[in-house]
Amino acid sequence: MHTRPVVATIAGSDSGGGAGLQADLKTFSALGVFGTTIITGLTAQNTRTVTKVLEIPLDFIEAQFDAVCLDLHPTHAKTGMLASGKVVELVLRKIREYNIKLVLDPVMVAKSGSLLVTEDISEQIKKAMKEAIISTPNRYEAEIINKTKINSQDDVIKAAREIYSKYGNVVVKGFNGVDYAIIDGEEIELKGDYISTKNTHGSGDVFSASITAYLALGYKLKDALIRAKKFATMTVKYGLDLGGGYGPVDPFAPIESIVKREEGRNQLENLLWYLESNLNVILKLINDTSKVNVAYMTKYNDVLSLAGGLIKYLDKLKIDGPILNNVNNEITRIMRETPDEKIGILLPFTDKILDAAEKGKIKLNKSGINGDAILRDNMVLIIAKDKDELIRKLKEVAIG
Numbered sequence: 001m002h003t004r005p006v007v008a009t010i011a012g013s014d015s016g017g018g019a020g021l022q023a024d025l026k027t028f029s030a031l032g033v034f035g036t037t038i039i040t041g042l043t044a045q046n047t048r049t050v051t052k053v054l055e056i057p058l059d060f061i062e063a064q065f066d067a068v069c070l071d072l073h074p075t076h077a078k079t080g081m082l083a084s085g086k087v088v089e090l091v092l093r094k095i096r097e098y099n100i101k102l103v104l105d106p107v108m109v110a111k112s113g114s115l116l117v118t119e120d121i122s123e124q125i126k127k128a129m130k131e132a133i134i135s136t137p138n139r140y141e142a143e144i145i146n147k148t149k150i151n152s153q154d155d156v157i158k159a160a161r162e163i164y165s166k167y168g169n170v171v172v173k174g175f176n177g178v179d180y181a182i183i184d185g186e187e188i189e190l191k192g193d194y195i196s197t198k199n200t201h202g203s204g205d206v207f208s209a210s211i212t213a214y215l216a217l218g219y220k221l222k223d224a225l226i227r228a229k230k231f232a233t234m235t236v237k238y239g240l241d242l243g244g245g246y247g248p249v250d251p252f253a254p255i256e257s258i259v260k261r262e263e264g265r266n267q268l269e270n271l272l273w274y275l276e277s278n279l280n281v282i283l284k285l286i287n288d289t290s291k292v293n294v295a296y297m298t299k300y301n302d303v304l305s306l307a308g309g310l311i312k313y314l315d316k317l318k319i320d321g322p323i324l325n326n327v328n329n330e331i332t333r334i335m336r337e338t339p340d341e342k343i344g345i346l347l348p349f350t351d352k353i354l355d356a357a358e359k360g361k362i363k364l365n366k367s368g369i370n371g372d373a374i375l376r377d378n379m380v381l382i383i384a385k386d387k388d389e390l391i392r393k394l395k396e397v398a399i400g
Helices: 020-031 058-071 085-098 122-131 139-146 153-167 203-216 221-237 253-277 330-335 351-358 387-399
Strands: 006-014 034-045 050-055 076-079 101-104 170-173 178-183 186-191 293-297 303-306 309-313 316-320 323-325 342-348 373-376 379-384
Touching: 006 020, 006 203, 020 034, 020 203, 034 058, 034 085, 058 085, 076 203, 085 122, 101 122, 101 203, 122 139, 122 153, 139 153, 139 170, 153 170, 153 178, 153 186, 178 221, 186 221, 203 221, 221 253, 253 293, 253 303, 253 316, 253 323, 253 342, 253 387, 293 309, 293 330, 303 330, 330 342, 330 373, 330 379, 342 387, 351 387, 379 387
Parallel strands: 006 034, 006 076, 076 101
Antiparallel strands: 034 050, 170 178, 178 186, 293 303, 293 342, 303 323, 309 316, 342 379, 373 379
């Protein structure tokens, strides 16, 4: 019997799909937990603004709780938009009733600056924070909770300490990708890459949802927090340029990056099989002294290559080492100098390659832009969009 940990998002709906329960469900699926929903509010929302908020009737929120918890038994839940004080109080009562471990994301302000609540719920949120495993305010929400302005990273740290002293475990999302957490008295600086982008819609939801997922998977709170930070950072780094405002982050990016690496590994394995099976092609392009290599770069800037490379040994081809990801070698460095997903082979720059360039079969340059072969000292990297195109180019160069 196949099963998964069950979690719940207690949140509002984002009609634009980038934040709210939609972002939560995407995150849950990406991390391998089964997500259920208890919808607390509806928003008319896109990447630019929130035009209207509709609170779900309390009896219907409670009915959702009962339907989900009596049958699917979520162990962990996270909150998003809780539009009023009465909704917060109801959520706390039902969390206690079903003994659900809670990650509290005190959603009050959207990235666009629009309010996501119909009234001041800060006092009820503070009560909820005391019962949560951890709360995850952004700095604007931390300002509301602490009633003080946050203008610097030092202010973020002060706010985290103040919140922890009053309400328990907390992580305050700070400046330039640096968050500050306090868990059971331990202070933790969570550093992520600073990413200059406007496409951050839903980043807070993804962060709290990923903490929830990792907890449900059995990770301790500190480990869950560190893993969630890494996951959320990648979703921002590869955020989607959709809409006219703050584009959404992409919870699928961390998973697709793994898929793309495996696709690249498969392409390289098939290329190596071809080279071993067609020595009449590859042996014409290498010599006895040069070690060549093959590589595949994904859209996520991962470069797979042989740990050692390819060596001509008498009239055979010797493959040195397994295919590894992001090895610090020459072919990895050159591949990263050009954009886009590609496959390549690094060869010695011989008269045969020069002859192919003079005949227009390959276009040589130093950047790889608008060309298919990059010169580096006495080596040349022939690149293509896939294995079949690269094989075609190698045949044309080898045959002459």
